[in-house]
Amino acid sequence: MARVLIIAQHEDGALNPATAKTLSGALGLGIDDIDIAVFAESAAGVAQQASRLQGASRVLAIEHADFAHLTAARLAPEIKALAGDYTHILGPSTTFGRDLMPRAAALIGVGQVSDVQEVIDSHTFKRPIYAGNAIVTVKAPEGQTVVATVRSASYSAAVEGDSPCEIESREAAATDPGHTRYINLETGGGDGPDLQTADRVVSGGRAMGSAEGFDVIYSFAKKLGAAVGASRAAVDAGYVPNELQVGQTGKIIAPELYFAIGISGAIQHLTGIKDAGTIVAINKDAEAPIFEIADFGLVGDLFEIVPELEKLI
């Protein structure tokens, strides 16, 4: 019988929204039985959050001291141990899922479908290739476990309902291979909304000129209640930390409103914002490619326009 297992992502005791989006993707498979696995040092809080998601049949809570920091090397064998009960195993296409799921797929002995943006049927999926310049339809073989990651920007989060599903405790099945040690995590520590889930995002590019120059962006974003993003050029130049990069090799986001400020609109950047609702571009070069996809454009000096906008809203 067809059954789906979703690997939950969570940090600091909270379920990452990418998990609820993965569930939305899974709902398209036409399979009723959908379990969510929570691997954690103490799983209760996250498992309860997961159990409230509509469409989930059961939450598996697997606790172990090793799961204080989740590494692919430690988790992939756990997923393999659960795999026998499932026809589909899904994770989010975040760096967590991208690191982990291929390792699990290889242990199971199957290929993986990365970045599913549309589910056609239980074994057929659409996914972007060439930085989103083409969409390919991929058919996974029948009779083999399907392992896939779900592109978060393509799905809205599954909603929470009133009647939580059951939570079942399981024992960890594998042991620590001992060769991979977590040292630490450094975060930029911005206090605004999370870039990946924010409804509004304001991004700055190379044109900001310096870390101080970026204050124009931070200030405008704060007024708007928006998250801050950046082009690769701005990150490379050290104006902002890497986790703010939007694009093919950064974050793929789908806010309702996106501001691209002093960003030229390279294809690798556009890949990250294709699913945004409304795109506004501000650039002094009327020929900049960003205007080809922006819904609204303003041509001029961002250091004049952005502060003016900030005053008007």
Next chain:
Amino acid sequence: MKILVPIKRVVDYNVRVKVKSDGSGVETEGVKMSINPFDEIALEEALRIKEAGNAEEVIVCSIGNKDCQQQLRTGLAMGADRAIHVVTDGSVQPLAAARVLLKLIEKEGPEIVFLGKQAIDDDNSQTGQMLAALWDRPQATFASKVELSDGKATVTREVDAGLETLEVDLPAVLTSDLRLNEPRFVKLPDIMKAKRKPLDEIALDELDVEAAARLELTAYEPPPKRSGGRILESARELVDELKNKGLL
């Protein structure tokens, strides 16, 4: 210590890829091809490790048809010591590529296999992780900094939340992110020298791996087009438009 760097021949990142009108694939005829940019970064890092005295040999390898020897030669010109070409006319999916690379590992015994974090054509981001699983060794993916000491690598990784640092025992699989380094330019004399460096060919069939495609790619289509909008005259007009759409 040896470092193995798998490099993939891909459509150059500057090319605007188009889907063929019959949906059978993307237009690759007469298009500029290059080393996958992430692989160039992985190779650069391997060369720096060697130049710092922490490795004796850097080997580049590629799985594909005859044409990928151009990219292997570029890798040799950058400074790799020798190249291995696993020859096949078919397309290899990541799991098959990982199985092939495992065979090369068995032959060569590298301490580090340094791949790109993703190939910019298929954007799968799988091969390194799959290889680490099959090899039963650590993986440190999306690396933006690598430090080696006493049989260990301390690797800073670009993750969604920021920068994560892992310590892994060698041998290990590493995959490069963009900010790891800036690859060197190849100079003409190096290109000449590269012509004399060894490039071994191995037929894929000889390696006895299950390489047949498992995932079937049935159709290609262009992405839905976003149509460009309007250039507005003033900040005031923009605010009005956004208010009209209920966005402010």
